[in-house]
Amino acid sequence: xxxxxxxxxxxIADSGAQIGVAIRHIxxxxxxxxxADTPVPLASVVKIPVLVEAFNQLGQGRFTLDERWPLxxxxxxxxxxxxxxxxxxxxxxxxxxxxxxxxxSDNSATDILMARLGLAxxxxxxxxxxxxxxxxxxxxxxxxxxxxxxxxxxxxxxxLARWESEHGVRRDGFSYSLGDDNNVSTPREMTRLVExxxxxxxxxxxxxxxxxxxxxxxxxxxxxxxxxxxxTRVAHKTGTFSGVRNDSGVIYASERSHIVLTMLAAWDHxxxxxxxxxxxxxxxxxxxxxxxxxxxxxxxxxxG
Numbered sequence: 001x002x003x004x005x006x007x008x009x010x011x012i013a014d015s016g017a018q019i020g021v022a023i024r025h026i027x028x029x030x031x032x033x034x035x036a037d038t039p040v041p042l043a044s045v046v047k048i049p050v051l052v053e054a055f056n057q058l059g060q061g062r063f064t065l066d067e068r069w070p071l072x073x074x075x076x077x078x079x080x081x082x083x084x085x086x087x088x089x090x091x092x093x094x095x096x097x098x099x100x101x102x103x104x105s106d107n108s109a110t111d112i113l114m115a116r117l118g119l120a121x122x123x124x125x126x127x128x129x130x131x132x133x134x135x136x137x138x139x140x141x142x143x144x145x146x147x148x149x150x151x152x153x154x155x156x157x158x159x160l161a162r163w164e165s166e167h168g169v170r171r172d173g174f175s176y177s178l179g180d181d182n183n184v185s186t187p188r189e190m191t192r193l194v195e196x197x198x199x200x201x202x203x204x205x206x207x208x209x210x211x212x213x214x215x216x217x218x219x220x221x222x223x224x225x226x227x228x229x230x231x232t233r234v235a236h237k238t239g240t241f242s243g244v245r246n247d248s249g250v251i252y253a254s255e256r257s258h259i260v261l262t263m264l265a266a267w268d269h270x271x272x273x274x275x276x277x278x279x280x281x282x283x284x285x286x287x288x289x290x291x292x293x294x295x296x297x298x299x300x301x302x303x304g
Contacts, residue, residue, distance in 0.1 A: 004300040005032050008293050015289035016282075017245075017267035022187035023293075024195060025301045026250075026258045032297075036188040039133060039178040040264035043239030044080070044105045045246045046183040048193060049136050050113055051214070051237075053122040054098055055207040065095040069112060076153040078144045078160075079241075081106025084153040102237060103217045107140045108153075114139050129202060131193060134185040138174070143183070146173040147241070165274050169242045176243075190248040190262040198235075198250050198258065215249060223247035224261060226291025228298055243269040245286050251294065253302045261297055263290045 012019045012034060020035035058065065068091040076084035083090075083106055092100075097113055100106035114122070122136040144151035147169040148160070174181045196202040197211055215235035224247045225234045236249020248262040265286055272278035 004296050007296050008032065009034060011289050011292050011296075015265075015286060017265045017286050017289070019263055019265040019286075019289065019293075020187040021293060022191035022260075022262045023297050024191055024260045025297075026195065026198065026260060027256060028301070030301075033188060036191075037133070037186050038264075039184045039186050040246065040266055041176060041178070041241070041244050042136075042183045042185050042190075042264075043241045043244050043246055044107075044110075045185070045190065045237055045239035045248050045264070046136055047101050047105065047110055047239075048190070048197075048215075048237050048248060049122050049126050049134065050110060050117065051098060051102060051211055052193070052197070052202055053117050053125050054094070054113055055203055055211055056125060057117060057121075058094075059203060059207055063094055063116075065093060065098075067094050068092060069094065069097065069116065071108070071112070075108055075112045075115075077107040077111050077140050078148070078151055078153050079107040079140065080104065081108055083108035099214055099217070102214045103219050105220060105238065111139050111141055126193075129193065129196065131185070131189045134189045134193070135180045136183050137181065138183050143175050143241075146170060146175045164242075165276075168270055168273050171243075175241075185264075187248075187262040187264050190264070191260045194235075194248055194250055194262070195260045198260065212250075218249075222287050223263070223290040224249055224251065224294040226287060227295040228291075232298070243267055245283070245290070247290060251298055253298050257301050257303065259297050259301050261294055263293060265290070 020038045022033050022036040024031040071090040073088045097109040100109040126134040141151050178184055197208050200208040212235045218236055220238045224236050233252035234249055239246035245265045251259040272282055
């Protein structure tokens with residue numbers, strides 16, 4: 001076990017990215033913190049705090065999982081997901097929306113939930129939990145409005161891709177801010193949040209188990225789970241936008257060994273923007289670095 005920390009440090013150094021890492025083995029309390037207090041835009045990892053507040057309000061009786069909320073055109077958001085391609089008026093259950101937000105990172109589902117829950121409520125809940133460097137203050141539509149010429153979900157996505165390749169997203173607005181005007185957190189605080197979910201400390205045991213069950217259905221598995229043995233359960237949520245690649249979750253290494261791990265990475269996308277081969281090479285390199293870090297943690301603690 002002695003060299004696992006230095007191996008991870010070498011992977012980070014060789015990655016060419018700024019990767020903040022917070023690893024905590026739940027059963028032993030052993031942890032590794034590297035750049036763990038450096039804030040990074042959460043991108044879609046913000047959906048973990050949204051998930052927590054959704055179950056908080058479910059527990060308060062404000063709505064039920066079976067309640068149906070209609071999809072309005074104004075709810076539709078750019079980026080990942082499928083709802084923006086579906087018909088207006090579709091009535092989805094709250095369970096559907098939470099699941100779509102989490103396991104395929106549907107941005108429209110997320111914005112519906114953010115609007116219903118209230119950004120101020122999500123943010124305040126994080127602070128009540130002691131996560132004082134975690135801020136949830138922007139909808140995803142806000143982020144796209146800040147980054148792009150238009151957030152219109154009906155725009156030509158091919159033309160938008162060509163524009164972004166030529167010009168890059170706007171970086172001088174709030175979307176890349178590391179302060180409380182943006183959706184940001186640190187690796188340490190996200191690892192703490194996931195640990196609280198796993199232990200049943202953030203809400204009651206039933207709510208935490210329900211959240212973990214959804215996170216275990218994750219479909220975007222190219223970071224933490226990348227190199228783990230087939231069949232290893234990982235309850236996690238990724239986040240991605242230009243120059244940011246994140247992942248946060250818990251590895252079920254064995255029945256008696258669980259590892260909470262957050263990696264928030266910032267990298268120089270502008271250096272390879274427009275060169276599709278170089279862009280994908282860098283993305284794969286960073287995802288692979290995250291996968292190797294997760295594998296080292298797994299191998300270190302797999303036997304508890």
